[in-house]
Amino acid sequence: MEGQKRGRIGGGGGGGGGRGRHGHRGGEDRDVRLSKSLSFALRHGAAQMGLDMSSDGFILVEDLLSHPQFRSFSLEDLESVVANNDKQRFKLRAHPEDGRLQIRANQGHSVQVTDLELRAVQPDAPDCPREAVHGSYLQHWPSIRSQGLRRMKRTHIHLAPGLPGGGGVISGMRKNCDLVIYIDLHKAMTDGIPFYWSENRVLLTPGDSEGALAPRYFTRALKLKPPQCELSLE
Template identity: 75%
Template sequence: MDCHPRGRGRGRGGRGNRNEESRDVRLSKSLSYALRHGANKMGLQMNSDGFVFVEELLAHQQFRSFSLEDVERVVATNDKQRFKLCNHPEDGRLQIRANQGHSVKVTDLELRAVALDDPDYPREAVHGSYMKHWPSIRSQGISRMNRTHIHLAPGLPGEGGVISGMRQSCDLAVYIDVAKAMSDGIQFFWSENGVLLTPGDAAGMLAPCYFSQAQRLKPSPCEIELH
């Protein structure tokens, strides 16, 4: 499968143009919704590996104001590498998918399973959230909600090249003892853009017993009690 970074051009008006940047934000958000959640509702055909053909995407009413160049630019410049462009291995048609974050079931997302004997698996990972949710998280655990996975990062954004796994706006970091969770049979996977994913337990949860520490991130980092 021919998969590679594409579309590094500046596009109409250049990235320095404020209107262009706002268009890119709108396109990125629309792509995230379509490729993670809404393809079927929008009448878009999504393959089992999560890919949608770009020509079909751009023909949809929601994307008709955007061009192939716009899509390529947004994919190439997205700071969290949320999307992947590929040529279909059989007919060469260009296709796009989200690397993670799906609420729809994608069976062939090319996730890499993490094993306890992997030399590079993170013993600890971070889930980003918000202090307003801390009372519920502390008592009940972290839920995957309507998504297929809980998202974790191998560190805080900016640490050791960490680019994705939690939002920059998060003011709560909950550290997960990955080794303990894996020893209890909970599975973890790496996405293509370096996000650590887990479906959680049978109920879709990471229980508080797997929390190793928690921090309030803003206005300044401060450890908070787990119990």
């Protein structure tokens, strides 16, 4: 209750400021603005924003809503974005010791989070896909084709078990991706590269010792924008 009460007080200034949930400021939907701000704070910027993040990636909601960047939002705004996010990017829970409300991002971190409750993919498990899909952009294809996929500043390379919308796939790539690369999961796992399921069914891998998935694990690549076509791996 303490977390909820403080959350509502912290959001009182702007949460009920007459704009409504779908009010606009600068042409952007209020929920979209909150989702983007949450993504930055929970995946990348907690330390520089002065927010205390636990080893498993959670931040107290009362601390978040007291931060200047979030004071215009209420607890109800936060709960709505978590519940209605189409990719289920965030998780709310009661702190296991004191019951205060906490929030975290399910994946996408550039900061090290030691316990994201990831589940290791087992090659003989019924839910282990034969291929996984990585979404990208055609402008990056020459580099990807020669150097492979890299996790860059993130802790994992993100993959999906299929194309968005297919077989219940909701996340794993951006909606505007115009390139997909298919990865032979079993071949990569045989070479010792681990893969994990996040809570919202995104496949994550740290890659090899260099943080990469080499081109030898690619099975095919598709250009998605019309006319859709398969790209050469050579």
